[in-house]
Amino acid sequence: xxxxxxxxxxxxxxxxxxxxxxxxxxxxxxxxxxxxxxxxxxxxxxxxxxxxxxxxxxxxxxxxxxxxxxxxxxxxxxxxxxxxxxxxxxxxxxxxxxxxxxxxxxxxxxxxxxxxxxxxxxxxxxxxxxxxxxxxxxxxxxxxxxxxxxxxxxxxxxxxxxxxxxxxxxxxxxxxxxxxxxxxxxxxxxxxxxxxxxxxxxxxxxxxxxxxxxxxxxxxxxxxxxxxxxxxxxxxxxxxxxxxxxxxxxxxxxxxxxxxxxxxxxxxxxxxxxxxxxxxxxxxxxxxxxxxxxxxxxxxxxxxxxxxxxxxxxxxxxxxxxxxxxxxxxxxxxxxxxxxxxxxxxxxxxxxxx
Numbered sequence: 034x035x036x037x038x039x040x041x042x043x044x045x046x047x048x049x050x051x052x053x054x055x056x057x058x059x060x061x062x063x064x065x066x067x068x069x070x071x072x073x074x075x076x077x078x079x080x081x082x083x084x085x086x087x088x089x090x091x092x093x094x095x096x097x098x099x100x101x102x103x104x105x106x107x108x109x110x111x112x113x114x115x116x117x118x119x120x121x122x123x124x125x126x127x128x129x130x131x132x133x134x135x136x137x138x139x140x141x142x143x144x145x146x147x148x149x150x151x152x153x154x155x156x157x158x159x160x161x162x163x164x165x166x167x168x169x170x171x172x173x174x175x176x177x178x179x180x181x182x183x184x185x186x187x188x189x190x191x192x193x194x195x196x197x198x199x200x201x202x203x204x205x206x207x208x209x210x211x212x213x214x215x216x217x218x219x220x221x222x223x224x225x226x227x228x229x230x231x232x233x234x235x236x237x238x239x240x241x242x243x244x245x246x247x248x249x250x251x252x253x254x255x256x257x258x259x260x261x262x263x264x265x266x267x268x269x270x271x272x273x274x275x276x277x278x279x280x281x282x283x284x285x286x287x288x289x290x291x292x293x294x295x296x297x298x299x300x301x302x303x304x305x306x307x308x309x310x311x312x313x314x315x316x317x318x319x320x321x322x323x324x325x326x327x328x329x330x331x332x333x334x335x336x337x338x339x340x341x342x343x344x345x346x347x348x349x350x351x352x353x354x355x356x357x358x359x360x361x362x363x364x365x366x367x368x369x370x371x372x373x374x375x376x377x378x379x380x381x382x383x384x385x386x387x
Contacts, residue, residue: 048219051253061085076113080122094257094287102126117143124156131328131358133160165360167197184213188225195232203232223252227259234266242266257283261292268299290318291333297341312341331355335367345374
């Protein structure tokens with residue numbers, strides 16, 4: 034069992050500046066790309082490149098990076114069909130696009146090719162968690178943390194506990210994981226701050242959510258999801274001007290339509306007709322992404338059509354698709370809201386015909 038640590042007894046080592054860390058990440062990618070392009074790279078180098086590109090996509094909010102990593106992982110499996118690490122790399126990119134069954138199959142294949150379960154357990158637990166199979170994810174995460182209470186293992190437990198609403202455990206282990214961090218990269222700690230922000234936001238504790246998202250943003254200023262959720266919380270707290278400033282920048286720089294969708298919703302609520310422009314952009318992009326990666330974007334698209342998109346009829350099949358993929362509380366809530374919105378529309382139509 035992981036020993037408790039005083040919440041105030043957390044001393045972080047000096048970290049690399051977030052802007053410099055992102056430049057370093059790009060340099061690492063650019064350093065690996067030539068050998069991969071010329072066919073000289075090892076499997077290990079190619080896996081590293083896939084992971085780095087995926088991380089960059091997560092930080093700066095670029096879906097194109099996810100797509101590129103996915104294509105590279107598919108090619109890697111073709112070129113190294115007897116190497117289990119190639120299948121783990123593909124499992125990760127498939128999980129990004131919510132192809133969870135395919136991802137689990139890849140992990141099984143990696144183990145048949147000789148990778149031990151301890152090596153693959155973290156990826157398997159992450160997929161179980163995304164599917165809403167929390168008991169299975171918990172068993173793996175807790176066993177890993179008991180076996181080796183490293184930053185990575187303890188932080189993974191924080192993510193699980195925060196998602197299932199075990200706030201006390203998440204807070205305690207957040208402090209413990211920070212105490213165990215020995216790296217200089219700001220990315221892992223920013224991701225941890227972000228996870229706590231989501232927990233507080235889901236619990237309606239907006240001030241705490243703002244603090245956590247802002248901490249993630251300060252560690253890595255270009256961290257797009259942290260900026261986006263910080264803007265969402267600011268808008269809820271009535272800080273509309275600050276929220277809009279953040280979202281304008283994100284909506285222009287990112288190919289993820291979530292930021293344009295948030296911007297459209299806030300502008301609409303503020304009575305600004307400019308919301309229609311951003312709404313059209315978000316709608317077109319969601320349609321494009323759903324056509325290509327339906328599993329990954331069904332939930333976000335449904336959220337959009339229930340809010341700024343104002344089309345509950347379009348949201349309902351997407352919400353149903355989403356819950357077929359993952360049985361999480363958020364998925365059930367999304368479906369319930371889509372059904373309720375359609376019932377309201379139906380009642381209005383019936384009344385208009387009376």
